[in-house]
Amino acid sequence: MHVSLRIQRFDPDRDTASHWVEYGLDVDPMARVLDLLHQVKWEQDSSLAFRRSCGHGICGSDAMMINGRNRLACKIRVDQLGRKISVAPLPGLPVVKDLVVDMDGFFAKYRSVHPFLVNDDPPPAQERRQSQAQRAVFDDTTKCILCGACTSSCPSFWARPGYVGPAAIVNAHRFIFDSRDQGGEERLQILADRDGVWRCRTIFNCVDACPRGINITRAILEVSAAIVEKSA
Amino acid sequence: MLLRYRAREGMLAWAFHRISGVAIWLFVVVHVVDIYLVGGDPKAYNTVLQIYGSPIGRVAEVLLGAALLYHALNGLRILIIDLWPAMTVYHKALWYASWVIFVLVGIPGAFIILRPVIGPILGIGA
Numbered sequence: 001m002h003v004s005l006r007i008q009r010f011d012p013d014r015d016t017a018s019h020w021v022e023y024g025l026d027v028d029p030m031a032r033v034l035d036l037l038h039q040v041k042w043e044q045d046s047s048l049a050f051r052r053s054c055g056h057g058i059c060g061s062d063a064m065m066i067n068g069r070n071r072l073a074c075k076i077r078v079d080q081l082g083r084k085i086s087v088a089p090l091p092g093l094p095v096v097k098d099l100v101v102d103m104d105g106f107f108a109k110y111r112s113v114h115p116f117l118v119n120d121d122p123p124p125a126q127e128r129r130q131s132q133a134q135r136a137v138f139d140d141t142t143k144c145i146l147c148g149a150c151t152s153s154c155p156s157f158w159a160r161p162g163y164v165g166p167a168a169i170v171n172a173h174r175f176i177f178d179s180r181d182q183g184g185e186e187r188l189q190i191l192a193d194r195d196g197v198w199r200c201r202t203i204f205n206c207v208d209a210c211p212r213g214i215n216i217t218r219a220i221l222e223v224s225a226a227i228v229e230k231s232a
Numbered sequence: 233m234l235l236r237y238r239a240r241e242g243m244l245a246w247a248f249h250r251i252s253g254v255a256i257w258l259f260v261v262v263h264v265v266d267i268y269l270v271g272g273d274p275k276a277y278n279t280v281l282q283i284y285g286s287p288i289g290r291v292a293e294v295l296l297g298a299a300l301l302y303h304a305l306n307g308l309r310i311l312i313i314d315l316w317p318a319m320t321v322y323h324k325a326l327w328y329a330s331w332v333i334f335v336l337v338g339i340p341g342a343f344i345i346l347r348p349v350i351g352p353i354l355g356i357g358a
Contacts, residue, residue: 068238091233155243158233202313204242204323221317 001029003078005036007048008088010095018095020086021045027078033066033087034073037099050099057211060147064099065091070149070209090152092161106148109164113172113190118183134179141174141219143212150206150216156199163199164191166206166216173219176226188227197224241324249306252299259296287349294342301338305330 003025010018023040034052041048053059055074062073065088067081078085093101119128144167151157151165172191176184191197197220206216239247269277283289309326313319319326343350348358 065237068236088236091237153237155234155237155246201246202242202310202320202323203246204240204320205237207320208240208242215320217313217323218317218320221314221320224314225317 001078001083002026003036003083003085005040006084006086007037007040007098008086009048009098010089011047011097029077029079031078032074033064033071033076033078033081033085034062036078036085037073037087048099049097058145060145060211063090063147063149063152063211064088070153070205072147072149072211075211090148092152092154092158093148101148101152103148105161106151106165106167107146109151109168110146110171112164113168113187114183115168115171115175117175117178117181118186119180120182128180130179137179138174138177140214141170141177143214144170144174145212146171147211149209149211150214153205153209155203155205156201160195160199162195164193164196166200166220169197169200169220169223170214170216173223176223184226185230188223188230191223192227192231197227200224241327245306245309245323245327248302249310252303252306255296255299256303259299285348290345290349293345297341297345298334298338301334301341302330305333 005023005025006020007023008018009015009021023044025036025039027036027039034055037048037050037052041050050062050064050073052062052074054061057072057075060072063070064073065071066073066076067086070090073087087099089095089099089101093103093106096102146167148167150170151167154163154166157163157165169191172187175181176187200217200220202217202221204217207214210216234247237243266277266280269280284293306327309323309330312326313323347356351358
Protein backbone atom coordinates (compact mmCIF):
# COMPACT_ATOMS: atom_id res chain seq x y z
CA MET A 1 0.00 0.00 0.00
CA HIS A 2 1.38 3.40 -1.01
CA VAL A 3 0.90 6.24 1.46
CA SER A 4 1.75 9.90 1.43
CA LEU A 5 3.27 10.88 4.77
CA ARG A 6 3.47 14.61 5.52
CA ILE A 7 5.68 15.54 8.41
CA GLN A 8 5.92 18.97 10.00
CA ARG A 9 9.64 19.66 10.10
CA PHE A 10 11.58 22.27 12.02
CA ASP A 11 15.33 22.53 12.45
CA PRO A 12 16.22 25.33 14.89
CA ASP A 13 19.67 25.67 13.27
CA ARG A 14 18.27 26.27 9.78
CA ASP A 15 14.60 27.20 9.87
CA THR A 16 12.79 30.26 11.12
CA ALA A 17 9.42 28.50 10.93
CA SER A 18 8.15 24.96 10.62
CA HIS A 19 7.23 23.56 7.20
CA TRP A 20 5.64 20.41 5.81
CA VAL A 21 7.68 17.80 3.95
CA GLU A 22 5.99 14.97 2.06
CA TYR A 23 7.37 11.45 1.80
CA GLY A 24 6.04 8.64 -0.38
CA LEU A 25 6.18 5.20 1.27
CA ASP A 26 5.19 1.66 0.39
CA VAL A 27 3.94 0.13 3.61
CA ASP A 28 1.86 -2.68 5.07
CA PRO A 29 -1.66 -1.49 6.05
CA MET A 30 -1.02 -2.93 9.51
CA ALA A 31 2.15 -0.85 9.94
CA ARG A 32 2.10 1.73 12.68
CA VAL A 33 2.93 5.40 12.19
CA LEU A 34 6.09 4.76 14.21
CA ASP A 35 7.12 2.21 11.57
CA LEU A 36 6.59 4.86 8.89
CA LEU A 37 8.71 7.36 10.78
CA HIS A 38 11.46 4.74 11.12
CA GLN A 39 11.22 4.03 7.40
CA VAL A 40 11.67 7.72 6.59
CA LYS A 41 14.54 8.11 9.05
CA TRP A 42 16.36 4.93 8.01
CA GLU A 43 15.77 5.08 4.26
CA GLN A 44 15.09 8.68 3.22
CA ASP A 45 16.18 11.33 5.69
CA SER A 46 18.27 10.47 8.73
CA SER A 47 17.97 14.02 10.07
CA LEU A 48 14.32 13.45 11.06
CA ALA A 49 13.98 13.83 14.84
CA PHE A 50 11.31 12.13 16.95
CA ARG A 51 11.11 10.44 20.33
CA ARG A 52 10.35 6.78 20.85
CA SER A 53 11.42 4.20 23.34
CA CYS A 54 9.43 1.02 24.01
CA GLY A 55 7.41 1.18 20.81
CA HIS A 56 4.48 -0.64 22.45
CA GLY A 57 2.30 2.05 24.02
CA ILE A 58 3.81 1.85 27.48
CA CYS A 59 6.52 4.49 27.74
CA GLY A 60 4.52 7.36 26.22
CA SER A 61 7.49 8.83 24.33
CA ASP A 62 6.00 9.06 20.86
CA ALA A 63 2.83 11.08 21.36
CA MET A 64 2.29 13.40 18.41
CA MET A 65 -0.50 14.97 16.39
CA ILE A 66 -1.45 12.44 13.72
CA ASN A 67 -4.07 13.43 11.15
CA GLY A 68 -5.09 16.33 13.37
CA ARG A 69 -5.48 14.44 16.65
CA ASN A 70 -3.04 13.52 19.39
CA ARG A 71 -2.11 9.86 19.23
CA LEU A 72 0.77 7.53 20.08
CA ALA A 73 2.70 6.79 16.87
CA CYS A 74 3.34 3.24 18.11
CA LYS A 75 -0.37 2.47 18.60
CA ILE A 76 -2.10 3.90 15.55
CA ARG A 77 -1.95 1.95 12.30
CA VAL A 78 -2.03 2.94 8.65
CA ASP A 79 -5.35 1.13 8.10
CA GLN A 80 -6.94 3.41 10.72
CA LEU A 81 -5.70 6.54 8.95
CA GLY A 82 -5.88 6.08 5.18
CA ARG A 83 -3.42 6.84 2.40
CA LYS A 84 -2.79 10.44 3.42
CA ILE A 85 -1.18 10.78 6.82
CA SER A 86 0.06 13.95 8.47
CA VAL A 87 2.28 14.03 11.52
CA ALA A 88 3.02 17.14 13.57
CA PRO A 89 4.49 17.74 17.03
CA LEU A 90 2.16 17.88 20.03
CA PRO A 91 0.30 21.21 19.85
CA GLY A 92 0.82 23.90 22.46
CA LEU A 93 4.31 22.76 23.48
CA PRO A 94 7.57 24.40 22.33
CA VAL A 95 9.15 22.49 19.45
CA VAL A 96 12.77 21.47 19.97
CA LYS A 97 13.25 19.84 16.57
CA ASP A 98 10.83 18.24 14.09
CA LEU A 99 8.49 16.10 16.23
CA VAL A 100 10.39 16.56 19.49
CA VAL A 101 8.76 18.97 21.93
CA ASP A 102 10.03 20.48 25.15
CA MET A 103 8.26 18.60 27.97
CA ASP A 104 9.97 20.45 30.86
CA GLY A 105 6.91 22.60 31.61
CA PHE A 106 4.65 19.57 31.40
CA PHE A 107 6.71 17.64 33.95
CA ALA A 108 7.07 20.69 36.21
CA LYS A 109 3.26 20.80 36.43
CA TYR A 110 3.18 17.06 37.06
CA ARG A 111 5.61 17.49 39.96
CA SER A 112 3.63 20.45 41.31
CA VAL A 113 0.74 18.19 42.39
CA HIS A 114 2.98 15.93 44.52
CA PRO A 115 2.45 12.75 42.50
CA PHE A 116 3.73 10.39 45.17
CA LEU A 117 2.38 8.67 48.25
CA VAL A 118 2.30 10.95 51.28
CA ASN A 119 1.96 9.03 54.51
CA ASP A 120 3.80 10.01 57.68
CA ASP A 121 2.59 7.02 59.70
CA PRO A 122 5.31 4.54 60.65
CA PRO A 123 5.47 1.81 58.00
CA PRO A 124 3.45 -1.26 59.03
CA ALA A 125 5.17 -4.61 59.45
CA GLN A 126 3.60 -5.80 56.22
CA GLU A 127 2.06 -3.91 53.29
CA ARG A 128 -0.40 -0.98 53.62
CA ARG A 129 -3.55 -2.95 52.91
CA GLN A 130 -6.35 -1.73 50.69
CA SER A 131 -9.65 -3.30 49.72
CA GLN A 132 -10.64 -3.84 46.09
CA ALA A 133 -13.38 -1.22 46.51
CA GLN A 134 -10.87 1.32 47.85
CA ARG A 135 -8.58 0.63 44.91
CA ALA A 136 -11.40 0.84 42.35
CA VAL A 137 -11.96 4.52 43.24
CA PHE A 138 -8.71 5.57 41.57
CA ASP A 139 -7.91 2.54 39.41
CA ASP A 140 -8.52 4.38 36.13
CA THR A 141 -6.01 7.13 36.86
CA THR A 142 -3.21 4.69 37.71
CA LYS A 143 -2.96 3.93 33.99
CA CYS A 144 -1.41 7.28 32.97
CA ILE A 145 1.90 6.98 31.07
CA LEU A 146 2.62 10.74 31.01
CA CYS A 147 2.75 10.96 27.22
CA GLY A 148 1.32 14.49 27.25
CA ALA A 149 -1.31 13.75 24.60
CA CYS A 150 -4.13 14.94 26.87
CA THR A 151 -2.66 18.20 28.13
CA SER A 152 -1.46 19.25 24.67
CA SER A 153 -4.89 18.51 23.14
CA CYS A 154 -6.68 20.81 25.59
CA PRO A 155 -7.89 24.18 24.22
CA SER A 156 -7.85 25.56 27.78
CA PHE A 157 -4.11 24.73 27.92
CA TRP A 158 -3.51 26.29 24.48
CA ALA A 159 -5.22 29.48 25.64
CA ARG A 160 -3.54 29.53 29.04
CA PRO A 161 -0.22 27.66 29.18
CA GLY A 162 -0.17 28.18 32.94
CA TYR A 163 -3.08 25.74 33.32
CA VAL A 164 -1.83 22.72 35.23
CA GLY A 165 -3.48 20.51 32.61
CA PRO A 166 -5.31 17.18 32.51
CA ALA A 167 -2.25 14.95 32.99
CA ALA A 168 -1.23 16.58 36.27
CA ILE A 169 -4.83 16.44 37.56
CA VAL A 170 -5.08 12.76 36.62
CA ASN A 171 -1.94 12.03 38.60
CA ALA A 172 -3.19 14.09 41.54
CA HIS A 173 -6.48 12.14 41.39
CA ARG A 174 -4.51 8.91 41.58
CA PHE A 175 -3.26 9.86 45.06
CA ILE A 176 -6.08 12.10 46.35
CA PHE A 177 -8.46 9.14 46.31
CA ASP A 178 -5.93 6.58 47.50
CA SER A 179 -7.04 5.39 50.95
CA ARG A 180 -3.37 5.03 52.01
CA ASP A 181 -2.46 8.62 51.18
CA GLN A 182 -2.53 11.58 53.58
CA GLY A 183 -1.60 14.41 51.19
CA GLY A 184 -5.01 14.87 49.58
CA GLU A 185 -5.85 18.17 51.33
CA GLU A 186 -2.62 19.71 50.14
CA ARG A 187 -3.18 18.58 46.56
CA LEU A 188 -6.77 19.86 46.58
CA GLN A 189 -5.45 23.22 47.74
CA ILE A 190 -2.94 23.28 44.86
CA LEU A 191 -5.62 22.36 42.33
CA ALA A 192 -8.15 24.89 43.67
CA ASP A 193 -5.91 27.58 42.18
CA ARG A 194 -7.10 29.67 39.20
CA ASP A 195 -4.82 27.56 37.00
CA GLY A 196 -6.12 24.37 38.56
CA VAL A 197 -9.19 22.24 37.89
CA TRP A 198 -11.51 25.19 37.18
CA ARG A 199 -9.85 25.73 33.78
CA CYS A 200 -11.48 22.52 32.52
CA ARG A 201 -14.31 23.31 30.09
CA THR A 202 -15.43 19.67 29.64
CA ILE A 203 -14.23 19.67 26.02
CA PHE A 204 -13.25 15.97 26.14
CA ASN A 205 -10.26 16.31 23.77
CA CYS A 206 -8.15 14.79 26.56
CA VAL A 207 -10.39 11.74 26.81
CA ASP A 208 -10.26 11.24 23.05
CA ALA A 209 -6.47 11.66 22.96
CA CYS A 210 -5.59 9.41 25.91
CA PRO A 211 -3.93 6.25 24.55
CA ARG A 212 -4.77 4.42 27.79
CA GLY A 213 -8.48 5.16 27.61
CA ILE A 214 -8.57 7.03 30.91
CA ASN A 215 -11.80 8.96 31.53
CA ILE A 216 -9.82 12.11 32.28
CA THR A 217 -12.76 14.52 32.37
CA ARG A 218 -14.43 12.35 35.00
CA ALA A 219 -11.25 12.42 37.09
CA ILE A 220 -11.07 16.22 36.80
CA LEU A 221 -14.72 16.58 37.80
CA GLU A 222 -14.24 14.26 40.78
CA VAL A 223 -11.32 16.40 41.96
CA SER A 224 -13.45 19.54 41.44
CA ALA A 225 -16.25 17.98 43.50
CA ALA A 226 -13.77 17.08 46.25
CA ILE A 227 -12.59 20.70 46.35
CA VAL A 228 -16.18 21.94 46.62
CA GLU A 229 -16.99 19.40 49.37
CA LYS A 230 -13.85 20.37 51.27
CA SER A 231 -14.74 24.07 51.19
CA ALA A 232 -18.43 23.49 52.05
CA MET B 233 -4.38 25.61 16.92
CA LEU B 234 -8.16 25.58 17.28
CA LEU B 235 -8.66 25.12 13.56
CA ARG B 236 -5.75 22.70 13.12
CA TYR B 237 -7.00 20.21 15.69
CA ARG B 238 -9.66 17.88 14.27
CA ALA B 239 -12.58 18.48 16.58
CA ARG B 240 -14.92 15.76 17.78
CA GLU B 241 -18.28 16.11 19.51
CA GLY B 242 -16.94 17.51 22.79
CA MET B 243 -14.84 20.21 21.15
CA LEU B 244 -17.61 21.12 18.69
CA ALA B 245 -20.09 21.37 21.56
CA TRP B 246 -17.72 23.71 23.38
CA ALA B 247 -16.96 25.81 20.25
CA PHE B 248 -20.68 26.27 19.45
CA HIS B 249 -21.29 27.11 23.11
CA ARG B 250 -18.69 29.87 22.94
CA ILE B 251 -19.92 31.22 19.59
CA SER B 252 -23.57 31.20 20.71
CA GLY B 253 -22.54 32.82 24.01
CA VAL B 254 -20.80 35.68 22.22
CA ALA B 255 -23.80 36.08 19.89
CA ILE B 256 -26.18 36.29 22.87
CA TRP B 257 -23.92 38.79 24.60
CA LEU B 258 -23.88 40.99 21.46
CA PHE B 259 -27.68 40.87 21.34
CA VAL B 260 -27.90 41.84 25.02
CA VAL B 261 -25.78 44.92 24.23
CA VAL B 262 -28.11 45.82 21.33
CA HIS B 263 -31.13 45.12 23.55
CA VAL B 264 -29.87 47.46 26.27
CA VAL B 265 -29.55 50.19 23.64
CA ASP B 266 -33.01 49.60 22.12
CA ILE B 267 -34.70 49.51 25.53
CA TYR B 268 -32.95 52.77 26.42
CA LEU B 269 -34.56 54.30 23.33
CA VAL B 270 -38.06 53.76 24.79
CA GLY B 271 -37.48 56.72 27.09
CA GLY B 272 -34.62 58.41 25.24
CA ASP B 273 -36.00 58.56 21.71
CA PRO B 274 -39.40 56.86 21.16
CA LYS B 275 -39.34 57.56 17.39
CA ALA B 276 -36.01 55.79 17.04
CA TYR B 277 -37.40 52.95 19.19
CA ASN B 278 -40.32 52.51 16.79
CA THR B 279 -37.87 52.42 13.88
CA VAL B 280 -35.84 49.72 15.65
CA LEU B 281 -39.03 47.67 16.17
CA GLN B 282 -39.79 48.00 12.46
CA ILE B 283 -36.31 46.67 11.69
CA TYR B 284 -36.88 43.75 14.09
CA GLY B 285 -40.18 43.01 12.31
CA SER B 286 -38.69 43.18 8.81
CA PRO B 287 -37.79 39.98 6.95
CA ILE B 288 -34.08 40.46 7.71
CA GLY B 289 -34.91 41.27 11.35
CA ARG B 290 -36.97 38.09 11.65
CA VAL B 291 -34.20 35.96 10.19
CA ALA B 292 -31.86 37.57 12.76
CA GLU B 293 -34.40 36.72 15.48
CA VAL B 294 -34.41 33.11 14.35
CA LEU B 295 -30.60 33.05 14.56
CA LEU B 296 -30.78 34.62 18.03
CA GLY B 297 -33.36 32.03 19.07
CA ALA B 298 -31.10 29.28 17.73
CA ALA B 299 -28.15 30.64 19.71
CA LEU B 300 -30.25 30.87 22.89
CA LEU B 301 -31.70 27.40 22.46
CA TYR B 302 -28.35 25.75 21.74
CA HIS B 303 -26.65 27.58 24.61
CA ALA B 304 -29.41 26.57 27.03
CA LEU B 305 -29.50 22.92 25.95
CA ASN B 306 -25.72 22.52 25.93
CA GLY B 307 -25.63 24.34 29.26
CA LEU B 308 -27.94 21.66 30.66
CA ARG B 309 -25.67 19.00 29.16
CA ILE B 310 -22.65 20.53 30.90
CA LEU B 311 -24.63 20.80 34.14
CA ILE B 312 -25.54 17.10 34.00
CA ILE B 313 -21.90 16.14 33.34
CA ASP B 314 -20.62 18.48 36.06
CA LEU B 315 -23.03 17.27 38.73
CA TRP B 316 -22.79 13.57 37.87
CA PRO B 317 -19.23 12.85 36.63
CA ALA B 318 -20.28 9.26 35.79
CA MET B 319 -22.32 10.82 32.95
CA THR B 320 -19.09 11.79 31.17
CA VAL B 321 -19.23 8.48 29.28
CA TYR B 322 -22.51 9.66 27.72
CA HIS B 323 -21.33 13.14 26.74
CA LYS B 324 -21.67 12.44 23.02
CA ALA B 325 -25.15 10.92 23.41
CA LEU B 326 -26.19 13.93 25.50
CA TRP B 327 -24.96 16.27 22.77
CA TYR B 328 -26.90 14.41 20.08
CA ALA B 329 -29.96 14.40 22.34
CA SER B 330 -29.65 18.16 22.74
CA TRP B 331 -29.65 18.50 18.92
CA VAL B 332 -32.84 16.44 18.71
CA ILE B 333 -34.52 18.79 21.19
CA PHE B 334 -33.00 21.74 19.32
CA VAL B 335 -34.67 20.64 16.09
CA LEU B 336 -37.99 19.70 17.74
CA VAL B 337 -38.27 23.07 19.51
CA GLY B 338 -36.37 25.20 17.02
CA ILE B 339 -38.27 24.42 13.83
CA PRO B 340 -41.75 25.30 15.20
CA GLY B 341 -40.23 28.35 16.88
CA ALA B 342 -38.60 29.49 13.65
CA PHE B 343 -41.86 28.92 11.81
CA ILE B 344 -43.77 31.11 14.27
CA ILE B 345 -41.22 33.91 13.97
CA LEU B 346 -40.98 33.70 10.17
CA ARG B 347 -44.68 33.10 9.45
CA PRO B 348 -45.47 36.77 8.69
CA VAL B 349 -42.77 36.62 5.99
CA ILE B 350 -43.10 33.08 4.60
CA GLY B 351 -46.82 32.55 5.30
CA PRO B 352 -48.08 34.55 2.30
CA ILE B 353 -45.47 32.88 0.08
CA LEU B 354 -46.62 29.43 1.21
CA GLY B 355 -50.27 30.45 0.90
CA ILE B 356 -51.10 29.86 4.59
CA GLY B 357 -51.47 33.47 5.63
CA ALA B 358 -49.27 35.63 7.86
